[in-house]
Amino acid sequence: MTLRAENLTKRYRQGEKEVVALSGFTYAFPPGATAVVGPSGSGKTTLLNLLAGFDLPTEGGVYLGDTPLHALSEDERAGVRLRHMGFVFQQWNLIPTLTALENVAFPLLLAGWPRRARLKRAAELLEKVGLEARLHHLPSRLSGGEQQRVALARALALDPPILFADEPTGNLDLEAREQVANLLFALGEARTLVLVTHDLELAQRAGRILHLKGGRLVREEAPQAKG
Amino acid sequence: MELFLLVLRNLLARPVRSLLTLLGVLVATASMVLFLSFGEGLRRALFQELSRVGPAIQVVPEGAEGFVFGGLPEISPETLKALEEAGRALGVRAVVPTLFLTRGGFDPSTSFLFQGLPEGTPPDLLYPGLKAREGRLIPSEGGAVVGAKVAKRSGLALGSLLRLSPRLALEVEGVLEETGGLADNLIFVPLRVLQEALGTENVTAVLVALSPGQKAEAVARALEEAVPGVKAQTTSEVMRFAERALRISDLVRFGISLVALVVGGLLVANTVMMSVYERVREFGVMRALGARRGFIFRLVLLEALLLALLGGALGLGLGGAASYAINLYTLDQVGLALSAVTPRLGLFALGVALGLGLLAGLLPAYHASRIPVVEALGRV
Numbered sequence: 221m222t223l224r225a226e227n228l229t230k231r232y233r234q235g236e237k238e239v240v241a242l243s244g245f246t247y248a249f250p251p252g253a254t255a256v257v258g259p260s261g262s263g264k265t266t267l268l269n270l271l272a273g274f275d276l277p278t279e280g281g282v283y284l285g286d287t288p289l290h291a292l293s294e295d296e297r298a299g300v301r302l303r304h305m306g307f308v309f310q311q312w313n314l315i316p317t318l319t320a321l322e323n324v325a326f327p328l329l330l331a332g333w334p335r336r337a338r339l340k341r342a343a344e345l346l347e348k349v350g351l352e353a354r355l356h357h358l359p360s361r362l363s364g365g366e367q368q369r370v371a372l373a374r375a376l377a378l379d380p381p382i383l384f385a386d387e388p389t390g391n392l393d394l395e396a397r398e399q400v401a402n403l404l405f406a407l408g409e410a411r412t413l414v415l416v417t418h419d420l421e422l423a424q425r426a427g428r429i430l431h432l433k434g435g436r437l438v439r440e441e442a443p444q445a446k447g
Numbered sequence: 448m449e450l451f452l453l454v455l456r457n458l459l460a461r462p463v464r465s466l467l468t469l470l471g472v473l474v475a476t477a478s479m480v481l482f483l484s485f486g487e488g489l490r491r492a493l494f495q496e497l498s499r500v501g502p503a504i505q506v507v508p509e510g511a512e513g514f515v516f517g518g519l520p521e522i523s524p525e526t527l528k529a530l531e532e533a534g535r536a537l538g539v540r541a542v543v544p545t546l547f548l549t550r551g552g553f554d555p556s557t558s559f560l561f562q563g564l565p566e567g568t569p570p571d572l573l574y575p576g577l578k579a580r581e582g583r584l585i586p587s588e589g590g591a592v593v594g595a596k597v598a599k600r601s602g603l604a605l606g607s608l609l610r611l612s613p614r615l616a617l618e619v620e621g622v623l624e625e626t627g628g629l630a631d632n633l634i635f636v637p638l639r640v641l642q643e644a645l646g647t648e649n650v651t652a653v654l655v656a657l658s659p660g661q662k663a664e665a666v667a668r669a670l671e672e673a674v675p676g677v678k679a680q681t682t683s684e685v686m687r688f689a690e691r692a693l694r695i696s697d698l699v700r701f702g703i704s705l706v707a708l709v710v711g712g713l714l715v716a717n718t719v720m721m722s723v724y725e726r727v728r729e730f731g732v733m734r735a736l737g738a739r740r741g742f743i744f745r746l747v748l749l750e751a752l753l754l755a756l757l758g759g760a761l762g763l764g765l766g767g768a769a770s771y772a773i774n775l776y777t778l779d780q781v782g783l784a785l786s787a788v789t790p791r792l793g794l795f796a797l798g799v800a801l802g803l804g805l806l807a808g809l810l811p812a813y814h815a816s817r818i819p820v821v822e823a824l825g826r827v
């Protein structure tokens with residue numbers, strides 16, 4: 221299932237002025253990791269918001285296979301996200317009143333899985349990210365790196381073909397950053413991973429790097445060395 | 448069910464706030480239950496009493512419908528005579544003029560309700576099954592026969608003196624057996640003594656006892672036809688009238704408790720709205736993960752419903768306990784369970800609590816479910 225953006229454009233109206241956050245972005249994301257880099261304000265988050273259906277484009281469209289995401293209703297887009305997409309944000313990913321295990325099980329709850337199956341699957345996923353000893357911790361009792369690993373496990377709960385990450389290592393120290401990045405690339409390998417980051421070193425590990433500037437796709441780069 | 452667990456987690460995450468809100472609803476519901484329980488208690492007591500009286504007709508002056516205990520004596524001797532004649536013509540069992548007089552104040556042990564009956568009329572004509580425990584059943588000219596509870600409450604025994612007015616004292620000649628009814632609280636005296644004490648020749652009401660097989664409704668209409676200026680009420684008419692009066696007083700009492708309920712509702716709305724504002728990011732994450740708007744809506748609404756229902760149920764319990772305590776006191780003092788938390792009152796209270804939660808939750812729930820995902824995610 222390919223993710224495709226066609227002439228994706230987002231303009232914000234701010235009083236009299238108009239801000240063009242993204243302009244004519246066209247790209248078909250191949251399987252594997254694609255990093256999106258660019259200076260602050262270049263439209264990276266805007267792009268991700270549109271690709272994930274959080275927001276609707278001013279012009280152009282997003283296609284998941286043959287489905288035009290931008291033509292779906294709010295709730296239909298939510299359904300598409302649930303079934304086909306996983307997310308890791310920069311921080312505050314987790315539901316604070318739920319334990320690590322319950323957080324990972326949450327998408328399964330939305331998908332209507334029975335409780336036992338949910339908890340079993342969630343425990344397996346947490347084991348994959350090395351958190352089998354933290355199942356019943358609340359997010360406030362986890363370190364930043366651990367929280368991001370829980371978020372990663374949760375993103376994979378329904379085994380989605382597409383994975384989005386917006387600065388997933390932005391708030392972590394060196395060691396945790398390495399650990400989360402390794403997991404991200406390992407678990408995202410067989411999927412379409414869209415990784416928004418400032419971290420060029422991290423971007424280098426992706427199969428492709430898209431450079432955004434002023435809301436435009438200015439360069440596509442394929443690094444030699446792959447993680 | 449799973450949603451319920453999520454809601455519970457959130458409420459438990461802020462235990463003090465949840466508890467305070469719960470207390471607010473609890474107090475509001477308890478006060479409403481207690482207020483309304485008086486109406487239910489009165490209703491129950493009156494209807495038990497009236498159904499015991501059996502087929503009888505009360506004749507009162509026109510425009511004085513309802514209960515005879517309080518009215519002024521306005522039925523003149525002429526009217527009484529006309530009623531007696533009409534009654535004879537209709538073949539009724541007895542026509543009994545009666546007069547009520549209350550003496551005393553707020554202290555139940557020194558307040559008395561006298562009922563005057565014509566000389567020689569046995570009280571058990573009006574209150575079937577009444578028996579004397581000690582002494583006489585029918586008072587003589589200078590005497591009184593007291594109900595079981597009055598006797599106990601005020602320490603009256605055979606030979607005690609009852610002061611009716613500064614010049615007039617009656618000797619207790621009989622103490623009645625307890626019946627559990629109204630008669631337990633009455634003091635029966637000769638009608639003429641009460642009339643003298645009040646300086647009137649009139650009576651408050653005329654009670655008509657029916658012969659077997661007579662239809663109360665028909666006799667009542669015939670009496671009204673024969674004697675102008677009176678209203679003849681059958682027992683069921685009195686009940687209907689009482690029901691109407693009680694319903695009005697229910698409304699008034701509900702109106703008063705509405706203030707507390709509104710405050711309780713606002714408390715819930717405020718708590719839930721606050722929790723929504725604090726959780727915008729959380730809702731954004733849920734939506735990002737694939738939760739539909741309806742999911743968020745239900746999550747928030749359920750929180751309000753849970754708070755309101757839980758508070759309501761506990762309030763109902765507290766109101767019931769308070770009602771029980773009040774009844775212990777009034778049963779001891781006046782022999783009446785004044786307050787009753789009936790099943791329908793319980794259901795009503797829970798219904799009100801549910802409605803409260805619904806009203807308090809709708810706006811925050813709608814608000815929470817409408818926050819755009821990008822905006823929600825952008826907030827921390």
Ligand SMILES: Nc1ncnc2c1ncn2[C@@H]1O[C@H](COP(=O)(O)OP(=O)(O)OP(=O)(O)O)[C@@H](O)[C@H]1O
Binds near residue numbers: 241
């Ligand atoms: N809701 C909005 N209203 C108005 N302008 C917006 C809005 N969201 C983003 N913008 C503008 O759109 C442009 C792109 O923003 P975006 O958040 O996509 O940048 P970014 O590349 O993610 O930056 P950063 O690296 O700092 O996260 C910026 O100029 C920003 O000010």
Ligand SMILES: [Mg+2]
Binds near residue numbers: 264265266
């Ligand atoms: Mg950004």
